Amino acid sequence: MTTRTTPAPAPAPALARASAPAPASTPSTGRPDIRLVVSDMDGTLLDAEGRVPEGLWPLLTDLRRRGIVFSPASGRQYATLAHLFGGADDGMVFIAENGAFVVRDGAEVSSDPLDPAVSSRLVKSVRQLADEGVDVGVVVCGKRAAYIERRDPAFLDEVVRYYHAHELVDDATAVDDEIVKVAIFDFGQIERTTAPALASFADTHRVVVSSEHWIDVMNHTADKGVAVRRLQEHLGIGPDQTMVFGDYLNDLGMLDAAEWSYAMANAHPDVLARARHMAPAHTDDGVVRTIRNVLDI
Secondary structure, eight states: OOEEEOOOOOOOOOOOOOOOOOOOOOTTTSSOOOOEEEEOIIIIISOTTSOOOTTHHHHHHHHHHTTOEEEEBOSSOHHHHHHHTTTSOTTOEEEEGGGTEEEETTEEEEEOOOOHHHHHHHHHHHHHHHHTTOOEEEEEEESSOEEEOOOOHHHHHHHHHHOSSEEEOSOTTSOSSOEEEEEEEESSOTTTTHHHHTGGGGGTEEEEEOSSSEEEEEETTOOHHHHHHHHHHHHTOOGGGEEEEEOSGGGHHHHTTOSEEEEETTSOHHHHHHOSEEEOOGGGTHHHHHHHHHHTO
């Protein structure tokens, strides 16, 4: 038996201070010729309560007037991102599932589905971890919905934050959907427990620790950085016209795809070391303020 559930609508959309070096300027405007702005969500754009900052909404209008594309890039599913930006998503490109599913104006731009056999092996590996006493759950991420077997409220609370469209199923190895990612949530420290147990998958797939408790497994060719580069090709622009914001390890690839790469002040040390610039923390509206400061909006 399959039961479809969706959470209550997210709280209505929250503004921005930048600490960035003076940019190289274009002769005509005195500011960089940015055509694409890409931002991670959790720990980057969203505030401490997980809300879109109020200052982003008027900024999106200003960016559109200048012909600049804004793209949320997240481990979250497309349905969740579309829900968060509903009514303000005209022309916006959603880089969902850590780059494995990209959508613009409701139409698929690109996707990188997993082999169903790999998805099935991952689900069984997580089941085994749970049988061994690890407090863990698996989310099979399809294009239409996310599929979960574990049903306790604590796990569901974590799932609904990132997967607006989700279904409770008896067997997550037998869903009828194209699977683009498998995500695992560990209530402990995932780098110490679940990550080592999934190490064998890293030989053939991309295994990304996306937060203290989440790990994502995708095809090697699925990555936020790959998605950004494909989007650059689609728009006919280069890294020098791209601004990217991130805070965690799953953002490293897209930071490499942009000359205007920003780590949030609250970012993982590896991200701070990799980015060219630093923005204020997500709790300080760092993304919005940095964009306005650098682009003189």
